[in-house]
Amino acid sequence: MINDNRFSDTHTLAQQLADSVASKMRSIIDSRGRVSLAVSGGTTPKEFFLKLSEKELDWSKVLVTLVDDRWVDDSDEASNARLVKENLLINKAALAYFVPLKNAEATPKEGLMISENRLHEQIDELDIVVLGMGMDGHTASWFPQSEALTSCLDEQAAACCFAVMDAPEFAQRMTMSLSLVLRAKHIYLHFEGADKNKVFEQVCDEHEKHNFEPMPVRSVLFQNQVPVNIYRSA
Numbered sequence: 001m002i003n004d005n006r007f008s009d010t011h012t013l014a015q016q017l018a019d020s021v022a023s024k025m026r027s028i029i030d031s032r033g034r035v036s037l038a039v040s041g042g043t044t045p046k047e048f049f050l051k052l053s054e055k056e057l058d059w060s061k062v063l064v065t066l067v068d069d070r071w072v073d074d075s076d077e078a079s080n081a082r083l084v085k086e087n088l089l090i091n092k093a094a095l096a097y098f099v100p101l102k103n104a105e106a107t108p109k110e111g112l113m114i115s116e117n118r119l120h121e122q123i124d125e126l127d128i129v130v131l132g133m134g135m136d137g138h139t140a141s142w143f144p145q146s147e148a149l150t151s152c153l154d155e156q157a158a159a160c161c162f163a164v165m166d167a168p169e170f171a172q173r174m175t176m177s178l179s180l181v182l183r184a185k186h187i188y189l190h191f192e193g194a195d196k197n198k199v200f201e202q203v204c205d206e207h208e209k210h211n212f213e214p215m216p217v218r219s220v221l222f223q224n225q226v227p228v229n230i231y232r233s234a
């Protein structure tokens with residue numbers, strides 16, 4: 001099921017998304033004492049992160065992790081961990097506990113087991129996932145034509161994450177698997193701008209929507225396990 005929420009500008013979008021995510025976080029903390037939140041990187045989420053970081057909730061009961069990260073040091077501008085640390089894990093959210101996908105190994109292939117074990121050990125349940133979408137129809141680090149794509153999109157995969165060595169930008173990455181993302185209770189897809197809205201029209205093409213490889217974000221949208229909340233702006 002898809003709930004499509006469209007807003008006229010990026011500020012309202014960021015505010016409404018932060019309100020919705022925070023309210024789900026509060027109710028999950030009320031029912032099970034803690035909540036896990038996996039977020040995306042890239043250019044889109046910064047304002048959403050800032051707004052979420054100011055929300056009144058018990059951040060000491062929040063685990064934040066990433067859907068994917070580029071295999072760069074977290075001092076690097078391209079690091080999704082850096083984006084999260086500078087824009088989300090501040091203000092009230094400074095009390096949250098962060099589980100990075102990146103580790104000290106030289107490549108994601110070498111670091112895979114460390115990332116996998118970390119996710120297994122630290123995330124008993126994945127509650128909320130906020131995904132982005134690239135202009136090529138990728139989400140997380142599931143890229144069309146990547147050698148890792150079949151494994152990433154395998155709904156039966158036991159693995160929580162996969163190494164990606166051939167992404168078009170920042171080739172080396174670690175990404176959550178589709179099978180882990182689909183275990184989340186709530187999934188959001190967040191994007192903005194006319195160009196991404198055009199991409200989204202292609203994503204939703206009636207004849208192609210079950211053809212996941214050319215536009216991997218379809219694998220999240222056109223499944224029957226978890227409803228997806230789209231938050232987008234013009």
Ligand SMILES: O=C1O[C@H](COP(=O)(O)O)[C@@H](O)[C@H](O)[C@H]1O
Pocket residue numbers: 040041042043044045067068069070080131132133134135139140141
């Ligand atoms: O590389 C990535 O791209 C996507 C989309 O990013 P954006 O810059 O177009 O907003 C993002 O969701 C993903 O986490 C990131 O690693």
